[in-house]
Amino acid sequence: MNRAALLVGAAFGFLVAAARLSDYQVIHDMLRLREPDVFLLMASAIAVAAPILVILERRRWRTPLGGELKVVRQPIARRNVLGAAVFGSGWAIAGTCPVPAVAMVAGGSALGLAVTAGLFGGIALRDAIDRKAGRAPSAAC
Numbered sequence: 001m002n003r004a005a006l007l008v009g010a011a012f013g014f015l016v017a018a019a020r021l022s023d024y025q026v027i028h029d030m031l032r033l034r035e036p037d038v039f040l041l042m043a044s045a046i047a048v049a050a051p052i053l054v055i056l057e058r059r060r061w062r063t064p065l066g067g068e069l070k071v072v073r074q075p076i077a078r079r080n081v082l083g084a085a086v087f088g089s090g091w092a093i094a095g096t097c098p099v100p101a102v103a104m105v106a107g108g109s110a111l112g113l114a115v116t117a118g119l120f121g122g123i124a125l126r127d128a129i130d131r132k133a134g135r136a137p138s139a140a141c
Contacts, residue, residue, distance in 0.1 A: 013103045022100040022107065031092055083126075090118065 020026045021038065030038040053071055061069040091097050094115045096104060101119065104112025130136065 013099070013106060016099050017103045017107065022096065022103040022109075022112070024095040024111070027091075027095045027097075027100070031095075086122075090115075090122075094118075 016022060019041070021041075026035065027038065029035040053069075056069050057071055063069055087097075094101070094111065096112065096115055098119055101112045101115040105116050106112075
């Protein structure tokens with residue numbers, strides 16, 4: 001399973017880089033509403049994945065690791081809004097988000113390395129805050 005995951009991840013990273021989603025100027029133009037390409041890419045991914053997830057959940061699909069597929073639905077909380085604001089601010093400042101940042105690291109970009117370090121630092125900070133508040137650290141990023 002780990003080899004398959006590595007191959008799928010490498011292929012996904014290649015596609016992200018090939019689509020120039022790891023290019024600062026592409027993301028900068030998207031955030032300034034000059035280029036709709038990235039928004040259209042995200043919308044098409046949602047349009048394909050959302051109905052498939054609903055269908056698989058209704059059919060009680062079993063994941064490759066044996067668990068039942070269950071999409072967790074939660075109400076929007078203050079911490080979600082604050083997290084989204086921090087994530088969006090980081091995206092606007094760095095001109096990249098998690099997947100392209102890793103692709104940038106693979107391409108030798110110092111900015112990608114700084115963003116990736118910030119990602120892991122942010123995850124560690126979120127987990128520390130959750131532990132301090134008496135909550136179990138989140139399983140998902």
